[in-house]
Amino acid sequence: MKTTNFKIALILLVVMTIGFSFTAIEKVTVKGSDTMVILSQKWAEVYMKKHPEATIQVTGGGSGVGLAALINGSTDIANSSRPIKPTELEKLKARYNTLGVEIPCAKDGISIYINKTNGVSELTVKQIGQIFAGQITNWKQVGGVDAGIKLYGRESSSGTFVYFKDNVVKTDYSPSCQTLPGTAAIVNAVKKDKFGIGYGGAAYAEGVKDCKVKKDDKSPAYAPTAETIKNKTYPISRYLYMYLKSKPTGQTKAFIDWILSPEGQSIIAGVGYFPVK
Amino acid sequence: MKKIVLAVLLLGAFAAKAQEVKNDTIKTVSIDSLKQIVDEHSMKFSGLDERLSTSDAILDKLSKIKISGYIQAQYEMYDNWSADGSQHGVAPSSGAPLSTNTFYIRRARVKFTYEALDGVKFVLQPNFEVHQVTLKDAYVQLNDRWLKTFSLWVGQFNRPTYEIEYSSSSREFAERTLMTRTIYPTERDQGAKLEADFSTNFNFPLKVQVAVLNGNFGEGALANQAKDVDNGKDLMARAVYSFKLPSKGLGIDFGGHTYLGNTTVIAQTNPVTVFKDVNNNSFTPIVGDKMKKELFGAEMQVYYDFLGGMSLKGEYIRGTYSGTTNTAQVNSLFNANKVRNVEGYYLSLVKNVGKSNVASLRYDVFDPNTKLSGDAVKTKDDLKYNNWTFAWQYFFDENIKIMACYVMPINETSLNAGVDYKQDKRDNIFTLRLQAKF
Numbered sequence: 001m002k003t004t005n006f007k008i009a010l011i012l013l014v015v016m017t018i019g020f021s022f023t024a025i026e027k028v029t030v031k032g033s034d035t036m037v038i039l040s041q042k043w044a045e046v047y048m049k050k051h052p053e054a055t056i057q058v059t060g061g062g063s064g065v066g067l068a069a070l071i072n073g074s075t076d077i078a079n080s081s082r083p084i085k086p087t088e089l090e091k092l093k094a095r096y097n098t099l100g101v102e103i104p105c106a107k108d109g110i111s112i113y114i115n116k117t118n119g120v121s122e123l124t125v126k127q128i129g130q131i132f133a134g135q136i137t138n139w140k141q142v143g144g145v146d147a148g149i150k151l152y153g154r155e156s157s158s159g160t161f162v163y164f165k166d167n168v169v170k171t172d173y174s175p176s177c178q179t180l181p182g183t184a185a186i187v188n189a190v191k192k193d194k195f196g197i198g199y200g201g202a203a204y205a206e207g208v209k210d211c212k213v214k215k216d217d218k219s220p221a222y223a224p225t226a227e228t229i230k231n232k233t234y235p236i237s238r239y240l241y242m243y244l245k246s247k248p249t250g251q252t253k254a255f256i257d258w259i260l261s262p263e264g265q266s267i268i269a270g271v272g273y274f275p276v277k
Numbered sequence: 278m279k280k281i282v283l284a285v286l287l288l289g290a291f292a293a294k295a296q297e298v299k300n301d302t303i304k305t306v307s308i309d310s311l312k313q314i315v316d317e318h319s320m321k322f323s324g325l326d327e328r329l330s331t332s333d334a335i336l337d338k339l340s341k342i343k344i345s346g347y348i349q350a351q352y353e354m355y356d357n358w359s360a361d362g363s364q365h366g367v368a369p370s371s372g373a374p375l376s377t378n379t380f381y382i383r384r385a386r387v388k389f390t391y392e393a394l395d396g397v398k399f400v401l402q403p404n405f406e407v408h409q410v411t412l413k414d415a416y417v418q419l420n421d422r423w424l425k426t427f428s429l430w431v432g433q434f435n436r437p438t439y440e441i442e443y444s445s446s447s448r449e450f451a452e453r454t455l456m457t458r459t460i461y462p463t464e465r466d467q468g469a470k471l472e473a474d475f476s477t478n479f480n481f482p483l484k485v486q487v488a489v490l491n492g493n494f495g496e497g498a499l500a501n502q503a504k505d506v507d508n509g510k511d512l513m514a515r516a517v518y519s520f521k522l523p524s525k526g527l528g529i530d531f532g533g534h535t536y537l538g539n540t541t542v543i544a545q546t547n548p549v550t551v552f553k554d555v556n557n558n559s560f561t562p563i564v565g566d567k568m569k570k571e572l573f574g575a576e577m578q579v580y581y582d583f584l585g586g587m588s589l590k591g592e593y594i595r596g597t598y599s600g601t602t603n604t605a606q607v608n609s610l611f612n613a614n615k616v617r618n619v620e621g622y623y624l625s626l627v628k629n630v631g632k633s634n635v636a637s638l639r640y641d642v643f644d645p646n647t648k649l650s651g652d653a654v655k656t657k658d659d660l661k662y663n664n665w666t667f668a669w670q671y672f673f674d675e676n677i678k679i680m681a682c683y684v685m686p687i688n689e690t691s692l693n694a695g696v697d698y699k700q701d702k703r704d705n706i707f708t709l710r711l712q713a714k715f
Binding site: 095 | 386523526528585627632633
């Protein structure tokens with residue numbers, strides 16, 4: 001009896017091993033930038049409809065989280081709204097012996113959200129930086145009413161946090177800046193707070209006012225529109241990237257090729273971003 | 278029939294019970310009482326807000342502390358034989374019987390990093406051993422906040438060479454090369470280092486490091502390493518340029534480093550200690566004499582995205598090295614009163630196999646005395662070594678990896694350097710390591 005059970009277990013083990021080997025579904029995991037989540041989910045949704053055999057799993061968490069997951073091997077694609085840092089590249093070299101693969105897949109403008117009732121409608125990049133650094137603390141200093149400015153920003157794992165800090169704030173964020181776990185949360189906070197100001201992807205600006213931005217005192221002010229982001233007149237615009245540890249193969253390659261094809265790029269505008277091609 | 282009767286009785290009972298309930302009444306609530314309730318809730322929210330702000334402030338401070346670390350537990354087998362085959366194994370400590378295998382906790386380290394402000398970092402890394410706790414890294418790092426290019430390190434940190442700065446937890450082989458272990462013992466030193474990384478702000482991939490060091494760390498008794506023992510400071514400098522061809526999946530880092538220092542004679546013995554110069558001639562220094570410790574190195578690392586990642590890494594170092602057996606200064610791998618011209622290099626090939634495996638091969642050479650060879654070598658410490666190392670790593674998950682590593686040291690032979698070295702000594706080592714990193 002024992003021998004029979006053993007034989008059955010052995011046969012089952014062999015069958016299961018062979019079965020799993022052949023039925024393994026190639027799942028592509030995408031993780032990272034919250035700014036890119038909506039876009040990435042849309043890409044995955046359309047792609048999976050066209051290719052029912054493919055499984056694409058998309059999650060957010062922030063660019064830093066995505067790149068960390070790429071380095072530790074828990075994701076195939078890292079979405080990032082900022083370029084990879086030298087320290088992250090060194091970790092990629094140490095673990096995978098490659099420089100990684102950087103794929104710019106869309107363009108985005110970082111909107112400055114203010115409450116619809118706020119009288120201020122345009123700011124220079126310098127003023128925005130000073131506001132988020134805590135050097136300008138009252139709306140009247142930038143032509144508004146006499147009221148304190150309430151700051152809303154992202155967590156440090158966010159690529160938007162890093163990009164905005166490096167390119168606009170250029171120093172530490174003010175300690176009074178309230179960090180929120182996603183762009184949607186920032187929009188929501190500014191919507192409710194008439195003296196609030198926040199930043200995030202242009203695609204999320206619903207129910208709030210997009211503040212026009214001037215490169216400097218003498219430049220004209222531009223709102224983040226398709227036109228101004230494409231022709232780079234809107235001063236706070238950037239690329240959105242996908243990072244891989246090495247050249248893609250199989251289902252991952254097919255998915256990326258499709259994203260960069262005219263069909264994949266045509267989806268971008270519908271989500272509020274701008275194609276790279 | 279019984280069931281129907283029971284059901285009727287139960288229904289009757291519920292109906293009777295229901296009739297006992299009084300009709301609901303609408304209470305009149307005054308505006309004042311509503312205002313009071315709203316005020317109470319408002320005060321509660323204010324209290325919660327205040328508590329949340331306090332918690333946020335604490336959390337903000339805590340989020341500036343990062344804790345990481347790793348443990349390397351391993352099983353080692355020594356295929357180490359005396360020349361006549363009478364003895365097998367190595368002595369784990371002086372006077373202990375020979376052993377051919379052992380379990381061993383190679384590393385148990387926790388690294389604390391506290392980033393108080395943007396640009397100010399405190400790093401503390403103790404190493405826990407079975408019999409002691411030693412301090413590995415302890416430094417303050419100040420990053421320039423304006424150009425985002427320069428950083429000043431003060432304290433105890435890795436000496437700036439590629440092999441040393443490449444973390445033991447990432448390394449593809451069980452140990453660093455014999456060359457690095459000999460000329461830069463324990464990897465670290467105390468001093469100040471200025472780093473300039475022009476890639477962040479200037480998009481120019483050049484990194485320059487200049488360090489002023491005590492020059493005696495890793496040498497002599499642990500208590501003597503707390504401060505400089507000879508008053509003289511050593512200088513170390515390194516520059517690395519990174520060249521990239523992303524379309525080809527190719528990256529090349531190349532550079533060089535130098536170490537300019539001395540071994541100072543800090544005490545003389547009675548009878549006097551006689552030293553040997555680079556030609557193995559005797560000389561007797563006096564207290565205060567400085568013997569050269571000057572090294573020049575070149576390095577290159579090539580990364581190529583070929584079927585999932587591959588790298589070829591190499592370093593070449595040559596120069597003059599000196600040592601003494603004075604207990605305050607002795608380097609256990611260069612344990613003699615001598616000055617020597619030394620030379621060494623290594624080449625390692627690392628290939629990723631799929632997502633979870635890495636195969637590695639390394640050839641390294643170290644000649645602790647380039648002026649003598651063959652039978653002219655009179656002590657085993659002057660023998661040149663050519664070592665082959667093979668390793669396989671399996672990454673179980675993001676935290677755990679398993680490494681199997683086999684080292685085959687091949688020594689230069691000499692009829693005059695001891696009976697064991699008339700032929701290649703059998704001294705291979707196999708290591709099976711489990712590493713957990715967090």
